[in-house]
Amino acid sequence: MGIHKALRLTFRDPQRGYAWIKAPNTAFGELPALDVMLGGELTDLMRVRRYLDAERGGW
Secondary structure, eight states: OHHHHHHHHHOSSHHHHHHHHHSEEGGGTTEEHHHHHTTSSHHHHHHHHHHHHHHHTOO
């Protein structure tokens, strides 16, 4: 839920947030955030959450 909330705060248009999840990202070695989150470990989800929080200046 934290990732979803961070995306909603970062992107006013929900479609932009959904597109971001699927787009290659240099922060994740050119992998989309979705691929990182599907890595199978809780730390994969935490990695994306920390990135989003840092991008928007959150904790």
